[in-house]
Amino acid sequence: MNIWNPWHGCSKISPGCKNCYVYRRDAMYGKDSSVVSKTKNFNFPLAKARNGDYKLQSCDGKVYTCMTSDFFLPEADCWRREAWSMIRERPDLEFVIITKRIERFYEELPLDWGQGYKNVTIICTCENQEMADKRLKIFLELPIINREIIEEPMLEKINIEKYLATGKISCVTCGGESGDNPRPCDYGWILDTREQCVRQNVSFHFKQTGGKFIKDGKVYLIDRKYQQTQAERAGIDFTPVKFSESEFQELFERLKKSEFRSSFKLKQRDREYIESKGIEKIESHCRDFIRERLAPKDISNDGKQTPMKGHPVFIAQHATATCCRGCLYKWHRIAPGRELTACEQDYVVSVIMEWIRSQIEQ
Template structure:
C-alpha cells in the first residue's frame, strides 16, 4: 500500500483522536505531533528514479494520502494546491484521503474540482454515532465522485443506514483501536455495520480487530502484528453489488 505524507503533524478534534498513533509515535522520539510541517516526500507522486521512471508506479495500489496528518488541516492551506496539481498530473494513480475535517472540504478544493477528480476518493471518518450524524449529512451534499466511510477506531455501534440509503457511499471500512490504552471494539458492532452494508449492496472491509477485541462476551488482547490477520480470518468482508 503506497503512502504519501506531504506534511506531518495534526491537532486532535474528536473522540477518535484520543489515542492517535501519530502522537504516540512522535512522543516516543521526543517529537511534538502538533507541530505541522512539510515533509521530504512532499513531491513524491512526481518523483522519478535514475531511469526517469516514476517512483510511484501504477498498479502498486491506492496511494493513501496524508496518513500522519489531515489533508484538510488549516495549517496546510498554502501547500494543498500543489498537492491537487500533482494528483491531476498523475491520473494513472488512485489517491485516498481520510479526513475528520469534512467541514472544511469546500474551502479546500481546487477551482477545477467540478464533481470531483475521478482518481480521488474521500473517506469521511465516523468513529461513533455522534460523529456519524455530525459529519455524514454534510458529506452527502459534497461534490465527491468516490465517497467512503471510515469507522476507525470504531468506538461504539453506529447506524449509517440513512446514509447508505442515499446510494452515494461506495465503501465502508471498520477497525478497532491499537496501542496502549486502546478502547475496546466489539464484534457485534462490526457485524451490525456489515449487515447494513449488505442490505444496501455497499462494499465492506473489516480492517483490524484493534488491541482490545470483545467477541461473544470474551475479551481478547491482540498484539499489533496480528490485528489485521485476525480480522481477515473472520472472513466477513463483502464485495458489494
C-alpha cells in the first residue's frame, strides 16, 4: 500500500478521534501530535528515481494520502494548493483521501477542480449517527467523482441508507477500534450496515474487528494481528451486481431462441395503450409492478403473480423471463428468497423496457 503523508499532526474533532492512532504512535516516541508540520516526503508523488522515472509508478496502485493527519486540516491550508497541484500532475495515480473535515472541502480547492479530478477518491468518515448525518449531507452535495464512506471506529449502529440511496456512494467500509483501550464494536452493527449496502447495491467491506468485538452478546478481545484476518474470515464483503452491455445483448439472443419466450408479442390494443399513456408512464407502471410483485423476499403466489394479459408490461415480463422469481433465477441468475436490490430492480425494468421499445419499433 502506498502512503503519502505530505504533513503530519492533527487535532481531535469528534468522538472517533478519542483513541487516534496517530496520537498513540507519536506518544511512543514522545512526539506531540497536535503540532502540524510539513513532512520531508511532501513532494513524494513527483519524486524521481536516479533513472529519471517517478518513484511512484502507476502500476503501484492507490496512494493513501494524509494518513497521519487530515487533508482538510486548517493548519494545512497553506500547503493544500501545492498538494492538489501534485495530484493533478499525476493523473496516472489514484489518490485516496480519508477525512473527518469534509465541511472544509472548498478551502484551497484548485480553480480547475470542476466536477472533480478523476484520480481522486474522497472517503468521508462517520463513526456514529450524529457524524453521519452531519457530514454525509455535506459530502453528497460536493463536486466529487469518486465517493466512499468509512465507519471506523464504528461506535454504534449507524443508519446511512438514505444517503446510499442517492447512488452517489460507491463503497462503505466498516471496522472497530484498535489500541490499548478500544471501545467495543458489535457485529450486529456491522451486519446492519452491510444489509443497507446490499439493499442499495453498494459495495461493502468489513475491514477489521477492532480490539473489543461483540458477537451474539459475547465480548471478544482480539489481538491487533488477528483483527483483519478475523474480519476476512467473516466473509461478508459484498460486491454489487453489475450488468454489462454484452450480457444484456446475450440475454436477448437467448430469449429469441426460446420458442415460448419469443411467442409473446404486443397486440394492437397494447400498442394503443402505450401510445395513449406515453412510454414514461409505462416505465413508471413497470417499476411499480416490479417493486410490488417481484421484488419482495417472500411472494406467496410466486409463479402466478404476472397475468398473461391486461398490461403491456405483463406481456414483456413473460417475453423476457422476468415474470416470477423462478424465471428470474433460471434466466437471469438472480437468486430467489431475498428482496431484490435497487440495482436489480433497475436491471429488470431496463430489460422489460428494452423489449417493449423493440416491439414498438417493429
